Amino acid sequence: MKYWLIFRQSIKGVTSNKVRSFLTILGIVIGIGSVIALVSLVSGVKVSISDQINKLGSTNLIISSGKSRFTQPQTSQSGNKQGPMGGQNPQGEFSGGLQAATLTTADFNDLSNKAKQPNIKIVSGSISGTSLINTKDGEQSFQVAGSPTTTFDIQGLKVAKGRLYNNQDLSNNERVAVLGSQAAADAFGADDPIGKTVKIGTQDYQIVGVLSEKTGSSLSDPNSYVYVPYTSLSKDTGVDKFTRITVQVTAEDLVNSTKTEVEKLLLRNHGLTDIKKADFSVMSSQDLLASVSTITGMMSALLGGIAGISLVVGGIGIMNIMLVSVTERTREIGLRKAVGAKTRDILAQFLAEAVILTVIGGALGIVVGFVVGKVIASLVDVTPVITVSSIVLAVSVSAIVGIVFGIYPAIKASMMSPIDALRYE
Amino acid sequence: MEEKKSDVAVEMTVIKKIYKTGDEDTVALGGIDFVVQKGEFVAIMGPSGSGKSTLMHIIGLLDKPTSGTYLLDGQDVSKISKNDQANYRNQEIGFVFQQFNLLSRATVLENVLLPIIYGKKDGATARAKKLIKDVDLEKRINHKSNQLSGGQIQRVAIARALMMSPTIILADEPTGNLDTKNSLDVMKILEKVNKDGATVVLITHEEEIAAHADRIIRLRDGLIVSDEKVAK
Numbered sequence: 001m002k003y004w005l006i007f008r009q010s011i012k013g014v015t016s017n018k019v020r021s022f023l024t025i026l027g028i029v030i031g032i033g034s035v036i037a038l039v040s041l042v043s044g045v046k047v048s049i050s051d052q053i054n055k056l057g058s059t060n061l062i063i064s065s066g067k068s069r070f071t072q073p074q075t076s077q078s079g080n081k082q083g084p085m086g087g088q089n090p091q092g093e094f095s096g097g098l099q100a101a102t103l104t105t106a107d108f109n110d111l112s113n114k115a116k117q118p119n120i121k122i123v124s125g126s127i128s129g130t131s132l133i134n135t136k137d138g139e140q141s142f143q144v145a146g147s148p149t150t151t152f153d154i155q156g157l158k159v160a161k162g163r164l165y166n167n168q169d170l171s172n173n174e175r176v177a178v179l180g181s182q183a184a185a186d187a188f189g190a191d192d193p194i195g196k197t198v199k200i201g202t203q204d205y206q207i208v209g210v211l212s213e214k215t216g217s218s219l220s221d222p223n224s225y226v227y228v229p230y231t232s233l234s235k236d237t238g239v240d241k242f243t244r245i246t247v248q249v250t251a252e253d254l255v256n257s258t259k260t261e262v263e264k265l266l267l268r269n270h271g272l273t274d275i276k277k278a279d280f281s282v283m284s285s286q287d288l289l290a291s292v293s294t295i296t297g298m299m300s301a302l303l304g305g306i307a308g309i310s311l312v313v314g315g316i317g318i319m320n321i322m323l324v325s326v327t328e329r330t331r332e333i334g335l336r337k338a339v340g341a342k343t344r345d346i347l348a349q350f351l352a353e354a355v356i357l358t359v360i361g362g363a364l365g366i367v368v369g370f371v372v373g374k375v376i377a378s379l380v381d382v383t384p385v386i387t388v389s390s391i392v393l394a395v396s397v398s399a400i401v402g403i404v405f406g407i408y409p410a411i412k413a414s415m416m417s418p419i420d421a422l423r424y425e
Numbered sequence: 426m427e428e429k430k431s432d433v434a435v436e437m438t439v440i441k442k443i444y445k446t447g448d449e450d451t452v453a454l455g456g457i458d459f460v461v462q463k464g465e466f467v468a469i470m471g472p473s474g475s476g477k478s479t480l481m482h483i484i485g486l487l488d489k490p491t492s493g494t495y496l497l498d499g500q501d502v503s504k505i506s507k508n509d510q511a512n513y514r515n516q517e518i519g520f521v522f523q524q525f526n527l528l529s530r531a532t533v534l535e536n537v538l539l540p541i542i543y544g545k546k547d548g549a550t551a552r553a554k555k556l557i558k559d560v561d562l563e564k565r566i567n568h569k570s571n572q573l574s575g576g577q578i579q580r581v582a583i584a585r586a587l588m589m590s591p592t593i594i595l596a597d598e599p600t601g602n603l604d605t606k607n608s609l610d611v612m613k614i615l616e617k618v619n620k621d622g623a624t625v626v627l628i629t630h631e632e633e634i635a636a637h638a639d640r641i642i643r644l645r646d647g648l649i650v651s652d653e654k655v656a657k
Contacts (some may be wrong), residue, residue: 005542016530331525338487338522339585340515340543342508418487422522 006345010352013325014360021357024321027314028361028401029368031307032394036369038303040384041376046296047385053288059121059252060154061259062283063245063266065102101127101241102279105234107269108148108245111262118250119258124150125245127230129237131177132199133187142183144200145225146233154246155214155222162194162209170229175236177205181213182223198226203236255284311397314361315405322354322409333413334421347414354406355399362398366391431499434592434624435461435484440493440503442479442647453479454490455647461593461626466619468627468635471644478597480644481628485518485595486510498592515544519586519594519623523601526582527570533557534566537585546589556584559621560614576607583614593624600634612637 014021103125110116112123127146132139145151152164157180165176177198184193197204205228214222234240249258259282266280267273283291326333333346341349366386373384442454454476461467471477482488483495486502487510495503497517505513514520527536537553546552557566560580570578579599586594596615600608616637619625627638635641636655643651 002542009542012530332528335522335525335528336539336543337511338485338514338520339540340511340589342511342543345543419482422487422525 002345003348006349007352010349010356013349013353014356020321021360024318025314025357025361025364027310027317028358028398029314029365031311031314032362032365032398033368033372034310035304035307035397036366036386036390036394037373037376037384038307039300039390040369040373040386041382042296042300042303043385043387043390044373044377044382046292048382049292049296050289053285053292057154057248058285059249059255060285061247061249061255061262062288063103063107063247063262064281064283065100065241065243066279066281101239101243102270103242103245103266104269105240105242107266108242110265110269111245111247117258117261117265119254119261120247121250122150122154122248123245124148124154124248125230125242126151127233127239127241128243129200129228129233129239131205131226131228133196133226134199135187136189140187142187142198142226143224144233145227146230146239147227148230151227152211154248157214157222158212159209160212161192162207164209165227165229170231173232173235174229175203175205175232176208176229178209178211178227179207180211180221180223180225180227182221183226184210186224198228200228200233201237205232255286259284311401315358315401318354318357318402319405319409322350322406323412325353326350326409326413329413330416330421330424333416334418334424337416337418338422343414345414346416347410350410350413351403351406354410355402358398358402358406359395362395365398366394369394431496432463433460433496434463434465434498435459435626436494436496437484438494438496440480440483440490440495442476442483442488443491452647454483456493457647457649459642459649459652461624463592463624464619464622465640466616466625466627466638468629468638468641469644470629470632470635470641472630474646475644476647477628477630477644479647481595481597484593484626485520486513512544515540516589517592519583519589519591521579521582521586521594521596521599523598527573527578527585529571530569532567532569533562533573533581536570536581537588539585540589544589549588553584553588556587557581559587559618560584574607575603576610579603579607579611580614583611583618587618587623591623593626594618595626595628597628598630599627600629600631608634 108123108125111120114120124147129144129146131142131144133142148170149165149167151157159178160181162178164178165174169176179187179193187193188196193207193210196207198207199205211223230242247258247262249255262282263275263278266282267275267278270279272278336346370384370386373386377384437457437459440454440457441452444451444453457480469477469480479488483490486497490503493503494501497513502510502513528539531539534553534557537557538549540546541549554563554566557563560583562577562580562584565573565577570581573581582599583594586596594615599615600611603611612634615625615627625638627635629635638655640652640654642649
């Protein structure tokens, strides 16, 4: 009852000077607002990446050249045969850097061997390359995926015009190409690409088909590739190694055991024994999701830490104003003590004022952060995710800021001698 | 503290207050003895430096004597803790100061109810309203105190001082900032609450103000030099 009455005095203290109170909490509003906005965006990115990983298929294993970029530092990638792009590849995995392709045709064939690998349903892969297409705007470069026919199955790509290449084309090393919808639109606009050619190295590949647009993962855009038989690409360019092989396992519960099998097989093929020294990495969707969690967690912590600095600055502002307020209200403190306020009553009143300020600041910050997050999200096409836990965290952090930075002014107020306080002019 | 245990409101026995400043001792009070009966209206007078402020602080439990015994309503309060002092101030003493008597942003009623935050009193709101009526401010009960005149502020302060039914009302130069008319007004109210049963101890240096009391104690250099009834 008594502390409720004191709390009401604190509320009056805060509301009696609204402009000052508002300016005081601005630092906290900005601090909490930026934490909420940033964390909600990172969470939004995480959710959207996770969605896209799930779209890649929960039964897929992705075998990449080079060491895992998530778990091990990248070693120097000199002697790269891979052409200038290497940013993305049509199997829809992370790539990003330039990596020497290490996965051999033998690896691909061994994995495709149904008798030896009964748990593997489909194997796909790609040899990366570049192509040049004569467009209205001159010659333009397009990314090439030298792939088996299974790449269309595993990615769910359908033909819109013409035909896909088939195993016959593969075994005959036919120079045929199938264009992703975006690649076709970029190169030929409204014109029909069928029958036109794509230049890869010194050879012309004839376009036999155009794919229908595939919505899906923005991790890779299968629509922007030129697909050719890997056999032809390999023969014409001398690049015979896959940057990526994707394996679809027959059932979800076999993913982990198959992963181990695949690792063993590839180690043997590459003449290695220690998985830590492997020149490839095998990842399942689960591994990717875990990696995404790790990365977004680190981003959240980093951004939160940076935003936390603004909270400290805001807290110092609170302390500053509370000290001014305590000095200004010296006579009030004297009067309260004269009518029976104890040290702890004054302490409680001023500490509560600081906490009320910071918690209001935190609440406003949540609203501001939400709005800012929405605005930024609308620009970068992410749905911000505000969780209950982030709101609880924001409120408790602001309360803690209030306590930490309010305690010194409150102690100063409470320790005043009533005689001196009453005499204060 | 609930019931009045004694007929004597204040009993001071050889109260001394000595401040140590460096090597020298400054004697603010050199041994004060006096008794205030319940229902009395006593004025304490003296020039500045006579020790009357120090005495007021000790009576009001804002300070402790260096030695001596102070009985407030029969209870020895000369050596109690700061927390207990705060409790006694809340329950047994009603202060009226010269200035900054009220919380300026609070209403008259809120100001009168201020002691309730720090101590209990049954029927507080009803009592506060009655006290405000007694000091002729019922029309301004919801006014902010920064809308009041100096005389009105002091009347609110008197109502607040009475709020907890204290043993004594301790008024420290209550008319110091007021003009003659308002001073007279405030003194009349103090006389009235005294007639209604409150014990009033008034600190002042003005003879005319002191003349409203029943009895005047004069201080000089930390000692009582005279203690006599006022002829009325």
